[in-house]
Amino acid sequence: MFSQKLIALLPDLASYILVVNEGSFTAAAKKLGVTPSALSKTITRLESALSVKLFERTTRKLVITQAGQKVYDQSVLMVNAAQQAVEVSQSDHAEPSGSITVAAPEAFLNSVLQPFIAPFLQQYPEIQLKVRAIDGDYDLLNLGIDVAFKLTDTPDENLVMKELGPTNLVLCASPDYIRDNGLPTSPSDLEYHDCLYLAEVDRDNIWDFLKDDDFHTVTVAGRYAINHSQMRLSGVKQGLGIGIFHDFVIKESLDDGSVIPVLPDWTIKSNYHGAIALQYAQTKYMPARLRVFIDYVARELPSKLIK
Template structure:
């Protein structure tokens, strides 16, 4: 394909990204300011130019083909590169500006990132900050994320990694609950207690414990489950049972003796413990808004996170 033909396809590829991101021609057409029929013809034109089927159209939904997924991934990289080119042309003489999207697990965002938002926006008034709660795997390109915070011992090898701390999981309960129900001495004793868990997946009530060469898996039960750390913490403080929290969530409550650690000589194993990783895409020309956010986060967080060495 000649350079001129390739350049002619760029607007169509950008429209294709919008269709996939929005999930329908109708939604994408509203965002792009065109009619659904015009957008459908544009995608047909793109498919003809590439000689591939990008989308399977049904009466209810759009299904991206395997080839379409590959084209989408490359088109997103192309669009990001174009945005970076614009950024490079202005970053040398303008203050950091533009939209910045940051993703993080709910517990980390509430307990750690939230206090930094206002000071950051005050320091950089031309930046529009978008925070998104994403628990679990985060696909930066698919979700349009500039930087993601992850709680994991297996960071994405395809992204730049800045490790800003460590996090462990803490099992705890209120002094009142423990006075009434007793302090468990072994993980298996949790079976006889009310335990609070996330209830996001069928296995969230399966807790794994490790000490030396001992490993125990316990299926806990309880009257209350919620996938919001502060609501779960309030319930534990109010004596509803025993819960698991990241250390940065529970630190103040422990210091105030509102809760007490349980089975503290055991390590709780989970997919969401280990490094507190800040990750972003590798790029030769980093947008100024992303660079200042990364520097700001590192300077504010590296020396205050629980578990940091």
């Protein structure tokens, strides 16, 4: 089933993964307990065996080649599978343990996921959570993410998805701002208002609205743009303009009247609306620690979401 050549390459492939992850031979060699020159010879031997160039070496940094990226992606799958084989052999007689790396958008972490972290860790004292705030699109495999929460209507088809519930975007402003500037009655009115937007990419100030078959795109402007949801919400409450928020971020402020909805009959279209999706790589042998985390979130979180 396995050739001797392949078996001989396995340690070199594992070393290669570490070099890519660490970004240098020096850092990877330190973790492996070898010299940088010895590790460099290992990678050269691997390149010769595979007949590909894995890195473009410069005096300042390592740049992975296109072929090197493909080798890396497959090698990570191999090492993960080996790790899972070890874990599954222990899962029947040990409490779930080990590290889980979780990624989620900043707003979702603050408003929804944060209250579940401590109870989960208290229930499973042998598990460690590494939580990373990541917005936008990204590759779980390359970032070493075990499970990701994504707010999207186009989940990654290459990953397993558990839909935890829907999420919608809400346009709102403070009562004082509306009193002083008037209430917009159509998306085009927003051109004459101060609007708070993310300012992460060029299109963040272009907002799309849909009502029945009526579609409007409007370019907004304002004196304050920020990609931190709570700071943006604070700006809206202080009368700096009109902003867009996920329903789970704005619910409490809507309930207490510190903000009021704007154009509530219109649906805001965005890459960040649709489903709250829990995504992770397909695997035959899922580590026990990951299984209990996914089960815990899928059981506890939906009941806390806005219906």
